[in-house]
Amino acid sequence: xxxxxxxPSWVICKxxxxxxxxxxxxxxxxxxxxxxxxxxxxxxxxxxxSNEGSKATxxxxxxxxxxLINHASLTLSTLTVTSAHPEDSSFYICSAKGLAxxxxxxxxxxxxxxxx
Amino acid sequence: AxxxxxxxxxxxxxxxxxxxxxxxxxxxxxxxxxxYVQYPGQHLQLLLKYFSGDPLVKGIKGFxxxxxxxxxxxxxxxxxVQWSDTAEYFCAVISSSASKIIFGSGTRLSIRP
Numbered sequence: 001x002x003x004x005x006x007x008p009s010w011v012i013c014k015x016x017x018x019x020x021x022x023x024x025x026x027x028x029x030x031x032x033x034x035x036x037x038x039x040x041x042x043x044x045x046x047x048x049x050s051n052e053g054s055k056a057t058x059x060x061x062x063x064x065x066x067x068l069i070n071h072a073s074l075t076l077s078t079l080t081v082t083s084a085h086p087e088d089s090s091f092y093i094c095s096a097k098g099l100a101x102x103x104x105x106x107x108x109x110x111x112x113x114x115x116x
Numbered sequence: 117a118x119x120x121x122x123x124x125x126x127x128x129x130x131x132x133x134x135x136x137x138x139x140x141x142x143x144x145x146x147x148x149x150x151x152y153v154q155y156p157g158q159h160l161q162l163l164l165k166y167f168s169g170d171p172l173v174k175g176i177k178g179f180x181x182x183x184x185x186x187x188x189x190x191x192x193x194x195x196x197v198q199w200s201d202t203a204e205y206f207c208a209v210i211s212s213s214a215s216k217i218i219f220g221s222g223t224r225l226s227i228r229p
Contacts, residue, residue: 034216043206043221044160093159105217107152107160 003027004096006108013084014116021079021111023094029074030096034105035067038091050077084115118143120209122220129197130228137192137223139181139207149190150208150217151181160206166190177201199227 003026013019023033032051036044048064050056050071058064066088068080077096081088091112097105121140129135141147151163164175171183181192190207207220 041224043219046216046218049216095160104162104165105150106162109159 004030004094004106004108006092006094006111008111009109010112010114012114012116015085016083018080018082019084019113021081021092021094021113023077023079023096023108025075025096025106028096028098030077031074031099032097033071033077034095034097035069035077035079036093036095038093038110040091044093047079081113084113086115089113089115118147118209118211118218120207120218120220122205122207122223124223125221126224126226128226128228131199132196135192135194135197135201135225137205137207137225139190139192139220140188141190141207141209141218142188143209143211145211148210149181149183150210151175151179151190151192152206152208152219154204154206154222156203163192163205197225197227199229201225202227 005024007022034049035047037047038044046059047062048056048058048069050069052071052074056069071077091110093110095105095107097103119142123138149166152160153163154160163179164173166173166183174180179194183190204222204224206222208217210217
């Protein structure tokens with residue numbers, strides 16, 4: 001199956017700093033990328049959907065100025081957590097799919113963010 | 117708004133037991149349905165998917181799921197589970213009018229050796 005990578009896989013930062021997480025589709029063109037947040041023992045919560053070359057669509061309750069998403073190319077999307085606080089500590093997962101509705105959505109391995 | 121319900125939060129079985137995990141969705145139109153699995157410490161992987169055709173879908177590792185439109189259900193089954201099936205299982209739905217996949221809350225499956 002298709003491969004989606006995330007970098008870094010684990011990051012610790014101080015409160016008030018910004019952290020950038022990269023999501024790459026390695027062997028297909030990802031027209032759409034999704035960013036999720038997963039709390040321990042809970043389901044994935046969709047944060048935003050981004051299409052290549054356009055602004056991301058954020059879910060209700062997600063601060064777009066806090067979680068900056070850039071989808072600059074068909075293989076790369078980035079999530080920047082700005083001025084991170086301990087409550088932002090979580091597991092962030094990206095996924096990617098092609099243009100067709102029937103295209104499978106492939107998930108990255110996730111990035112664990114810990115804000116001290 | 118569409119939603120996905122997984123009523124079993126935690127299922128504990130012995131090896132070789134049969135498995136059925138429930139999944140119900142709320143959307144009246146055309147849907148595409150998925151089951152994903154997340155093994156401990158690993159990322160989500162697609163088990164199987166239904167887009168159209170035969171409502172009984174075969175997936176990897178001996179899993180199957182049946183789409184019953186009248187019941188808005190897409191239950192996951194496996195006739196004989198193994199210890200290695202211990203994982204979190206997520207049902208997901210995407211409707212024909214939406215561009216995003218909606219996940220259920222997940223079912224944690226624990227298999228006793």
